[in-house]
Every structure is written in structure tokens, then in C-alpha cells.
Amino acid sequence: MRTLQNHIDGRWVDSSGADTITRLNPYHETPVAVLPAGTAEDADTAVRAAERAQPAWAALNLPDRLARLRHLAALVEKNVDDLAAMETEEMGKPRQIAAQFIHAGLTAFTDALHHAESYRFAHRVKVVDGVATDVQRFPVGVVALIVPWNFTVTTILMTLGQALAAGNTVVVKPSEKASISAVGFFELVDQAGLPAGAVNLLLGDGHSGAPLAGHPGIDLVHFTGSVRTGRSVATAAAANFNRALLELGGKDPVVVDSDVDVHAVAEEVAVGSYLNSGQICTAMERIYVHQDVAEPFVDALVAATRRQVVGDPADPGTQIGPMVDGDQRQLVHRQVEAAVAAGARVLVGGEVPEGPGWFYPPTVVVDVRPEMELMCAETFGPVAAVQVVPSFEAGVEEAKRTEFGLAATVYTADADHRKLACSIPTGVLWLGGWQLGDLGRLIEPAGVSGMGASGGVYALDAMTRPTSVSYVVHAVQDGADTDVRGEIS
Template sequence: MKTLQNLVGGIWEDSRGDAFHDVVNPATEEVVARCPSGSPEDVRLAVDAAVRAQPAWAALTVAERVERLSRWADTIAAHADELAELECREMGKPVALGRAFIGGAAMGFKAAVAEALEYAFEETVDGTGTTIVRTPLGVAAVIVPWNFPVPMTLGALGPLLAAGNTVVLKPSERSPMSAVRLLELMDLPPGVVNLVLGDSRAGAPLVADERVGLVHFTGSVESGRKVGERTGALLRRSILELGGKDPVVVDAGVDPVATAAAVAFGAFANSGQICTSMERVYVHHDVAEPFIEALVEAAGTYALGDGHDARTVLGPLVDRRQRDIVVRHVADAVSRGATVRAGGVVPEGKGFFYPATVLTGVDESMLVMTEETFGPIAPVAVVSSFEEGLERASASRFGLAATVYTADPAHMAAARRIPAGVVWVNQWQGGGPERLYEPAGDSGMGATGSRAAYDAATRPTSIHTAPAA
């Protein structure tokens, strides 16, 4: 069993802390690695290394940084199978699904990095004698969750590094192995990207380090509030992508069977452990019956199993704690009058599995409609009109993303009224790397994506030069 190490200034080294925890394969419950729990000294050394490396990295031309980062992207793509296998072992994602997301993330990373070649790091305001120069912040901290460790890391790193910042990365203590391998594949100058492993014993001192100019955090609302409080007290920037309870509105006039298949994937993919999973479904009564029948049928095709098996569509939840949340939400819904139409029963045997589950008769008195579930659950509420669906979709403290299925052009336009960072119409996860968004409500703060990611990664300075006397 491997004991994982930190990467500090280009050197793999043991944690200075004395606490460790086991990384457990959620499909087999076998221990697959030993991970340090972190310490302030680990963080101090990693930030030291990032501070030392930053001036030389920023001194490279943009084209030089882009070229180095693009080569790394190609290496990652070539090792997508290996990285997907590690994600499967540490958090249960089926290898085929992981491979697809990692391949897409490598391409997205390369595209995001290339945007630096067109970004206005320096621009002149005509006729004013003013030049606006955007310089890197210095050191950034990137803290990523366990559900998509490689894609989430790449999504954050690209613009930060291309803009000339150096980074200290802290992956989730639940899924550190793929992050370790990701940085083993890296060919960048020592200290440009550093890795600190651990839980809050690493995360808290990293957020609190005054030399960190930006914290890019993805995780729970509770932890995100703590990050925001600390960075605010330090007058440092933070980008927070937090919980979601993403709604789906299914309008009359759509193909109920095809739409049900799309919703099944949006609700059940990665066992519902996606920040933008479909967690609330509002279906128009005109198509409700065939839609629900098709959704129940689709749920039955999501075969449970170890993600290394090509036949597996639905892997386990990341651990027992996460499965307990799902079980509690379903039990609460049933106790309040919901009906289980598919799934809803913990299977026997090892592993933290839970089947694709469809609930009907749900309302907003239930946890499954108000709190983030993060499991393979599709709770379906029947609405009398598109407007009712839109209103109920909008009535949430979360605002990460939303999806609307409709054939009505007026309803397509109305979809933008949902307060969310991303609204997809007729295609969940649509769009490309040019997407720019900011979560609403308790789902976070800080615009990111495309040019907004470069704006967040840099500080503008206006330089006014008057004619000499």
C-alpha cells in the first residue's frame, strides 16, 4: 500500500504531519493508499516554493507559458485511461465515464490556456495617455473536491498558470491518488505547481496564508463560507463554487421518452455526484405520465457495479457517509408522502452502492427537493403549467445551473429568468470552453470561465503618462 507524498518545489517529500488516513475503494471497501492528513508546516513549505518560483514563471512570455502548458495537456490526454482508473479506485467513477471527462478536460485545459494568447494583458486607451496592464496575482491556492479530481483541477489551473501565477493545489482527502499522478505527469519548472495533501489540517492554513492572492475553492456551502470569511478578512480574492440543487423543467410538447433518457443521464451519471446533477424535476402534466414511465424504465438500465467492469453504468457513492445522506433524503421523502417508483433500496454486499431511484409525489417540504443530495435520485413533481415549473425551479437558495426542455420559443427565452450561473436549454452540459458564469445564491461567488477566469487571475493597473513639460 502506497503512502502518498507532497510535491514541494519539484521534489516529492513526506508530510511533516504525523497523522494519516486510509483511502478506501468504495466499490470493494479495500484500502488502496495511505494519505497524510496535512499540517501547517506542509503548507508553509509549499507556499514558500510557489513564491520562489513565481517571478521566473511570470517572466516567461505568454507564448512560452502556453507552449509548456499545452504539452502537459497532451501528456494528460495520452494518460486518460490511467487517470480514469485511479479515479475509479479512489471514488468509484466508472472508468469509461472518467476517461471521457478527463479527455474532455485535457482539451478544455488546452483551449483555456490558448486563450491567453488573445487576452489583453496590456491595452492602450486611445487618446488618454493611459495604458492598462494586467499582472498575475502571484500565488493561487486551488482546492478541489473528490467527485471530479482531475477535470476540476484542470479547469482551475489553466488560466491561473497561463497568466503567470504559481499554484498550491490541495485535492480532496477522499480522492488524492489521481492528483498525485496528474502532477507526476507534469513537466513545468519546479515550484510552479505544488501539491499539499490532507484534510482541513492542510486546507485551513492554506486559505489563511497571507501570501496567497487567490483561493479557488470548490466544495460544500459550509466550507465555502469559511473560505469566504477568511479571504475576506485578509482582503484576498476567492472564487467559490459550492453546492447545487439544480432544477429541470420539462415542458409540454417535448418528446417525453427522449427527454426522460436525457434527464436520467443528468440525474444518475457518476451516481449523481456531479455539482450540476439534475436534482429536482418539474414536468408538465400533459407529458407527465409517459415521461415518468420512461424515466422509471431508464433507471432500470443503470447497472450497478465496480467501475472497472465495462458493463457498469452506475458505480458506488464515494463512501458510507455520502450514501447515508442519500438514504436519509429518500426516507424523509417517503415519510412525507413520496412514492418510490424505481430503486430506493440499499443493495446487499460490500461497497457503498445505491441504485438509480425515481421518486414521485414530491414537494418542497422534503429534503430531497431542498437540500443537496448528491446521489442517483430523480425526484419528479408534476406541474400544471410551464410557468409553475419555472417559478418552482427558481425558488431555491441554490443557483448553480438549471436545464429546461421545451419546443416553445417563448419558453426558451423565459428560461433565462431562472437565477443560476448556467442555464441549459434542450441540452444538459451544452456549450464549450468559452462559457462564462457566476453561481447565484448559496452556490457560490466569483465569475469564472473564458476571459473572466483571466480577469480573476490578474490585477489591472492603469498607467497614465502625460507629455513631458
């Protein structure tokens, strides 16, 4: 069993508090790690280290910063399998899926470095009567990166490159449910030779997370997690008038039109509903299928569900491992039971299996209604809830019936129906397939699914602070939109 420590100011250090958390392996239900519960003092120490390191890190020229970050990326590339094994150990994710998503996060990390190379950190706005006005973008300062348990390393990679490339320093706070892989990542940070304090690791639960989000030394909070915790994070950040980028829960809809290959779509819906045991914020949780193809679609979905391989997440043949813990499994099962009590039917799955491991079987539920919790609250488990609709238009209207707005997937061959699908309020809309594109895409969630745009070049906008600089020039020129990068020191 591992004993985990914070990594602050370039050193592995113990918490200032004595309270600890024991993490169990979701497959064996045996202890695998002990970590500190964390304290406000730990959070303060991490933030102060980042504050001290930030001016020197920002003062490095951009090529030097990017070279060091590319060295870190190369180390991650060499150690993907080890990091994936850690995620399997701590939260039950099948190892090949863990590796796949770490690679995707690494692509987002390196893409952020490419974006930084061409990003206009300074540009000319106008020259009027001998006075030039430029916009320069400076680092915001210290970024708190609060990471969810379902994709620890991937989420770190997706945001860390943006923050560091822009000249910020960072405090990473992983979930207490999945800190082993974060420690593994910071072992690579040690090898990468980044300046002490540029990136810091703060372990623990809310005892360290809440003080971090509300710390006056934090300039931007980037949080991925539940709506409830996201509200608290946003409130804490607002108290200091700090920025907050939030990616919160989802209740993502799928609309299946009558003109699609229902067997192919059903296979993809099975993946979208069950991948990582459904513990994905963009999982397919509400499925609206046109009545003309409902019967063959449901039959195909049930068949695809029965073919899912559930088992040891370390086995290369396993598609679905255990859930992260017993509490999450119970939440999922409670929603399924409540739906059945209200008239829904389970066609496959829906029972808590006996034996060790926090498994929940891939489950298909039909005859659901919009008011059921299974159709309006985030499930975060391997459940495909199917509602038959009389038309494509009705399916789109049902898709809109939610307070969430993270992602949506629509299957149709009709051009007009594709246009109609664009009326769904969502951060990401996938037409004709799930998870199209890469993790570096722009996303700005709608509704309670979050706030703030991130991804790609937009992330660099969020990670920098614009300042208008006006000054007298000797030669008056019409220089609108002229790039003046490096003209002003």
C-alpha cells in the same frame, strides 16, 4: 496500497506531521492509499515555494510559458486512461466516464492557453492632453486551487491552465477522499519540466486545507466544494482581503414542458440524474413536469432507470458505480426515507443493497413537495425527484424556489417559454439539453452556489490584477482602445 506524499518545490516530500488517513476503495471497501492528514506547516511550505517561484515564472515571455504548458497537456493526453483508472480506484467512478471528463478538462486546459494568446494583457484606454492611460494586467501572484473529490483531475485541468498561463504559481489541494489521481497528475508535472515551485501539491484534510485558504501568501483562492466549506474558505480569504472564486453546491432544476418528446427527455434526465452516481454539482435533482405529459414521462423515466447498469466501475459496461463512501450513501438514503415518511413514493430503487461496495441504486421518487429536504437540500446521489406542475409557468416558478443557482435545464419547443426560462437565476441555463457546450464556458453561480465569474477569457480576468498606467507621450493621438501590448516593459 500506495503511500502518498506532497509535491513541493519540485520534490516529493513527507508531511511534517505524523497523522495519516487511510483511503478505502468504494467497490471492494479495501485500503488503497495512505496519505498525510496535513499540517499548517505543510501549507506554509507549499505557499512559500510558490511565492519564490512566481517572479521567475511570470518573467518568462508568454510563448515560453504556453509551450511548457502544452507539453504538460500532451503528457496528460497520453496518460488519460491511467488517470481515469486512478479515479475509479479512489472514488468509484466508472472508468469510461472518468476518461470522458478528463478529456473534457484537457480541452478546457488547452482552450485557456488559446485564450491567453489573444488576451489583452495591456491596452490603451485614452490619450488626453499628451498623457496616455493604459490598463495593464499582471498576475495576481499565488493561487490556491482547492479541488473536490468527484472530478479531481478534470477540476485541476479546468483551472490550472488559466492560472499558469497568466503568470501565477499554484498550490493544488485535492480532497483527502481522492488524492491518488492528483498524485498521478503531479507525476506528469514532474515530466513536463515546469520550474520547481510553479505548481505544488498539498495533501491532507482540513488540517492543511484551512491554513492554505487563510495563508497571507495566497492571493486568490479557487474553491470547488460544499456550501459549508465554501463559507469558511471565503471568510479565511476575506481576512487577508484576498480574492475568492467559489463554485459550491447545486440543487439544479429541470422543467419539462408539454410539447416535448417525453421519451427522449426521460432518457436524458436519467443520465443527468444518475451519471457518476449523481455525484455532480450540476446533476438534475429537481424535476418539474407538466401535468399533461406527467404520466408518460414518469413511465419512461422509470423504464430508463431500470435499464441502468450498476456494477464494477472498472467494467466497461458499467454505467453506475458505487458512491464515494458510506457517509455519502447514508446522506442520500436519509433524504429518500424522510421524503417517503412525509408522503412521497419510491417507484424504483430507494433501498440500500446488501454486500460490499457503497452502492445506491438509481431511484425515482414522486409525490414530492417543495418543503421536503429531498427538494431543497443538495442530495448528491442517484435520485430523480419528480414534481408534477399544472403549467410550464408554474414549473419555472418552482425552479426559482431555491437558495441555489448553479445550473438549470429546460425542455420546451415554445419560443416564449424559452424566454421565460431565462428568468431563472442560475450560472448556466441549458435549453433543450443537459451539459450543452463545453467545460470552458463562462459560469458565475447565483445564490449560495458560489461567487465570481470563471471560464473562458473571463477566467484570465480573474487570474490577473489590472493596473492603470498613465504617462506623457510626445505625439497626441486619439488612441482609445488601441492595443499597446508590449509597449511598456
